[in-house]
Amino acid sequence: MSTAQKEDNLRPRSSSVKGSASGKPSSKHEGNADGNEGPVSPSDVKKPTTKAERRALQEAQRKAKAETKMSAVVGKPAVKSGGEPVKKEMKPPVLKTSVPSKITPAGEEVAQKPKQTRTKSLTSTPSTDMKQVQLFSHLHQYTREEFLSLSQSGEYIHPAVVKLGLQYTAGVFCGSNARCIAMLAAFKKVIQDYTTPPEKELCRHLDATIKPFINFLSKCRPLSVSMGNAIKTLKLHISKVAPGTPEKEAKHTLLSEIDHYVQEKIELADNAIAQEFAQKVIKPGDVILVYAYSSVVQNALISAHKKGVKFRVVVVDSRPKMEGLECLRRLVEEGIQCSYILINAVSYIMKEVSKVVVGAHSLLANGCVMARVGTALVALVAKSYNVPVLVCCETYKFSEKVQTDAFVFNELADPNDLVPINRRQGHILSDWKEIKCLGLLNLVYDVMSPNLVAMVITEKYNVSALELLSSINLGRGRSKWKSR
Numbered sequence: 001m002s003t004a005q006k007e008d009n010l011r012p013r014s015s016s017v018k019g020s021a022s023g024k025p026s027s028k029h030e031g032n033a034d035g036n037e038g039p040v041s042p043s044d045v046k047k048p049t050t051k052a053e054r055r056a057l058q059e060a061q062r063k064a065k066a067e068t069k070m071s072a073v074v075g076k077p078a079v080k081s082g083g084e085p086v087k088k089e090m091k092p093p094v095l096k097t098s099v100p101s102k103i104t105p106a107g108e109e110v111a112q113k114p115k116q117t118r119t120k121s122l123t124s125t126p127s128t129d130m131k132q133v134q135l136f137s138h139l140h141q142y143t144r145e146e147f148l149s150l151s152q153s154g155e156y157i158h159p160a161v162v163k164l165g166l167q168y169t170a171g172v173f174c175g176s177n178a179r180c181i182a183m184l185a186a187f188k189k190v191i192q193d194y195t196t197p198p199e200k201e202l203c204r205h206l207d208a209t210i211k212p213f214i215n216f217l218s219k220c221r222p223l224s225v226s227m228g229n230a231i232k233t234l235k236l237h238i239s240k241v242a243p244g245t246p247e248k249e250a251k252h253t254l255l256s257e258i259d260h261y262v263q264e265k266i267e268l269a270d271n272a273i274a275q276e277f278a279q280k281v282i283k284p285g286d287v288i289l290v291y292a293y294s295s296v297v298q299n300a301l302i303s304a305h306k307k308g309v310k311f312r313v314v315v316v317d318s319r320p321k322m323e324g325l326e327c328l329r330r331l332v333e334e335g336i337q338c339s340y341i342l343i344n345a346v347s348y349i350m351k352e353v354s355k356v357v358v359g360a361h362s363l364l365a366n367g368c369v370m371a372r373v374g375t376a377l378v379a380l381v382a383k384s385y386n387v388p389v390l391v392c393c394e395t396y397k398f399s400e401k402v403q404t405d406a407f408v409f410n411e412l413a414d415p416n417d418l419v420p421i422n423r424r425q426g427h428i429l430s431d432w433k434e435i436k437c438l439g440l441l442n443l444v445y446d447v448m449s450p451n452l453v454a455m456v457i458t459e460k461y462n463v464s465a466l467e468l469l470s471s472i473n474l475g476r477g478r479s480k481w482k483s484r
Contacts, residue, residue, distance in 0.1 A: 294359025
């Protein structure tokens with residue numbers, strides 16, 4: 001087709017222009033493919049022959065489609081290129097059969113609300129969002145409005161694990177040893193109730209089964225280093241189960257391994273530390289300062305007292321948990337002479353102390369000791385008075401991580417625990433959330449430098465924290481020190 005013919009086809013005819021100007025159509029067939037206004041039938045549209053014409057047609061179609069959408073949003077009727085509104089097609093009504101109707105006694109039909117599927121979830125007491133401290137905003141913020149959904153991903157949580165997680169959240173189990181023993185006891189119930197599905201191997205399926213249980217416990221409270229090491233050991237024994245082993249035999253082996261781990265790594269280790277402390281560390285007439293509550297330190301002091309060693313204990317405590325009261329109660333029941341002070345008075349009593357003995361949450365690979373918050377302050381005061389600081393720690397608490405301060409990794413507890421103060425004028429921090437420039441920080445752990453620790457007492461060897469720096473493999477049992 002020549003250029004002249006194209007221009008002639010695109011040029012409007014005079015008759016059609018007059019008809020449109022007068023408002024009356026000139027013929028019945030107005031709006032055909034000759035360029036007049038009105039609806040255009042698909043048979044009258046000439047197919048474009050060149051690439052440019054096809055592109056122009058596509059652009060026109062896109063523009064018309066966009067105008068139709070915009071008119072639907074604004075509420076105005078869509079208009080074609082010729083000015084005629086586009087008629088919307090009326091769709092037949094769709095009956096929703098999913099929502100049943102109910103007929104009242106009066107004969108009226110009332111639609112019932114759709115039933116919502118209930119998800120079994122565990123919720124704790126709701127509270128307002130806590131204000132974050134900027135320096136510790138990278139840590140997991142404590143909140144009581146955590147919905148621990150048990151069916152969020154279709155995973156089953158064993159009742160023993162659910163009960164343990166709620167006890168972790170409520171603070172029933174405190175201390176690394178108590179939390180680890182409770183976790184292993186719950187996993188024993190899980191293994192006892194476990195049944196291998198058909199065409200599945202226990203070594204693989206059981207490992208995948210306990211993963212959501214571990215995630216659930218970590219949501220309730222972050223896992224301790226001792227719990228992490230125990231989980232690694234449990235998974236190692238599960239992976240060692242040979243394929244084809246009878247299920248009853250495999251479960252019996254795993255249960256015995258858990259009992260052996262608790263007996264060897266925790267119970268016997270605490271007894272060995274207590275004997276070593278009573279025989280070589282404590283001397284008659286010593287004044288031992290302890291901080292908060294530690295089961296291994298308590299066992300060591302009671303063991304020395306039963307062997308007839310005369311000594312005195314100073315129990316230092318601090319808010320908000322006041323765990324030193326439990327330690328004081330148990331030592332007094334054994335007949336040990338004790339004194340009780342708060343941490344703000346530790347500098348006044350330190351001149352009378354001969355040794356400071358504390359427990360540990362974990363012993364890091366660089367020699368730093370992670371312990372209950374406030375332990376570093378006690379160690380600094382002891383260092384200024386030239387009082388040796390002894391750390392009692394089992395080897396299963398050794399960690400391969402390296403940390404030099406308590407800012408990189410820590411655990412945040414409920415800041416509302418800092419509000420109650422036993423004073424006559426009431427709780428002066430009760431309205432702390434309404435004060436914009438005030439934020440409460442409740443840390444759980446401290447990190448002590450190895451320069452503050454004189455000796456680390458374990459069930460295998462006694463070594464100073466500075467010597468620990470020269471052996472990264474100490475926690476793996478390949479150290480240069482000989483076991484006792």
